[in-house]
Amino acid sequence: ISELAAEFHPQHCHLFVYSSSKGTLRLCDMRESALCDKHSKIFEEPEDPGNRSFFSEIISSVSDVKFSHSGRYLLTRDYLTVKVWDLNMEKGPVETYQVHEYLRSKLCSLYENDCIFDKFECVWNSTDSVIMTGAYNSFFRMFDRETGRGVTLESWRESSKPRAVLRTRRIYTGGRRRRGDVGVDSLDFTKKILHMAWHPAENIIAIAATNNLYIFQDRVNAENL
Template sequence: MFYRSNSDGNGGETTWCFSQVKGTLEDDVTEADLISCVEFNHDGELLATGDKGGRVVIFQRDPASKQCVPKKGEYNVYSTFQSHEPEFDYLKSLEIEEKINKIRWLKRKNQAHFLLSTNDKTIKLWKVSERDKRVTGYNTREEGGRPRDPARVTQLRVPTVRPADLMVEASPRRIFANAHTYHINSISLNSDQETYLSADDLRINLWHLEITDQSFNIVDIKPANMEELTEVITAAEFHPTECNLFVYSSSKGTIRLCDMRAAALCDRHAKLFEEPEDPHARSFFSEIISSISDVKLSNSGRYMMSRDYLGLKVWDLRMETKPVETYPVHEYLRSKLCSLYENDCIFDKFECCWSGDDQRLMTGSYNGFFRIFERSGGGGGGGGRRGELTLEASREAAARPRQPLRARRVATTAKRKKDEISVDCLDFNKKILHTAWHPHESVIAVAATNNLFLFQDKF
């Protein structure tokens, strides 16, 4: 069996290298500039980011970078547009932020690209298209667009199409609003490319992409008496190939698999994935750290990954009783939970993602660190891990383009080795919450505050 290690085991150099950073590396960062989501499209040619200011920035793969051997993961700005504006709900006297919570790409069917973006309340379908030609020689209006006096039209002309500078236009094609009482935390496209789901704290709705004024409520966990509320929905996603299946996670650390063929309202799940809690390890923080912040089905559709505060778990959809793989992300923070609770970091919601071949996992941590885990050769039989790696998205990495990154290590004991960083020295303001993996190549995108870092595996 082919094997390679991600590092030398002592925090040495890896095969990963820095490719690009987008955004200014200045210390003065406004809240609106913070990146709130990252998403590659289905072929990896485009990469979209959303920020807290309601803007969507789309990057396009540099054509020259694909011709290199090995290929380079380099992207250029393709389009920037304002997706959402701040609103005010007068009935509830509530401000609605413009922050982009999620972006999801539709599979390409023609020359244009389509994507869904959402803030807390409103989902929009955007069309992104190119225009590199212009029509000249109109009879009824001037070249500037002003209507022409009919008395001045002395001869008829045939309009002609001429080349023009490339323009990328983003226009809203559909607006899906007024269907969620609570904040939208997830949107997910169905494999049929006709429907999608949106989830908030207590409900999941099913939409058709062509119908904006009607959605179907497929999950409702709101109790008759809100005082009896014990859990909320934290994430939801459709199965990648089975259009009738979807999963959703909860703040209680459970994941439910639902089948829409069983009933119109999926109030009864087909499967419940839950790991029994060790009563000896229970503490005041147990319920908080067991809340699942993200759930992602593998590209093959057989496995599912969930992220809680301290680690990653991989589940086999055919086995509900326990995860087949468990990966501690920052177990060294368990002794710091009290201070993390006081500064609200314990409520941070980390996302996770699969590599295109489902053999590697990625998620974020603090201090600009993000973790990559290489799964066992069989892809989830519970076997030994082939490697785990901690990398850093930092200015230091940006200063060494295409140079191998050094694996970072955190000292878990009082004795600190060379090249290790103490737990007490971690910067909890540098959070890596949002990451994305190219669907076909070893190119990853990592959002660090207002910067988008791109890395690639030289191997």
């Protein structure tokens, strides 16, 4: 088991959480011991035996963890999903959002090209009402926690022009294909958004897409959500 991400509580400096490659989260309290080799709480979602596969352990690895600004919740990112955990509920996440479930059928090829080991970050907005994380093909995802609705947005050179509106995209996985849909087989896995940040007080986001850094502001995001 390897530790992948860690963060201190925003209000209580003696508390911190770290994630593992086994998909678990451990909350530690430094008041109990200077050597935090034992945890105060462990957060883990029971595995569904019906979904068990060779890739289960890899895709359950938690690549990032963030405390909410309120300090009550944890936001985690594994390969296919982002999850919200309540610090008072260790038995499983209170919210789960599918980031790119359409890749589940392509895990074998993603394993062969090492993409399955990509470590995506996740972030909260300033009010903890919206969460954001990255994907492939220069796409990133936002989820409104109140409605549960998600939107796929694209970072590309045209959107970096002043007053340009972020482009919403849809991944085609079957059924009726609409104009502008992107097929799963045509996704560019070399264009991945792994790193991002959300301003602590304003609706301003920074997106790192390969060798470009994009900064988007406020009104655009609100319109897309």
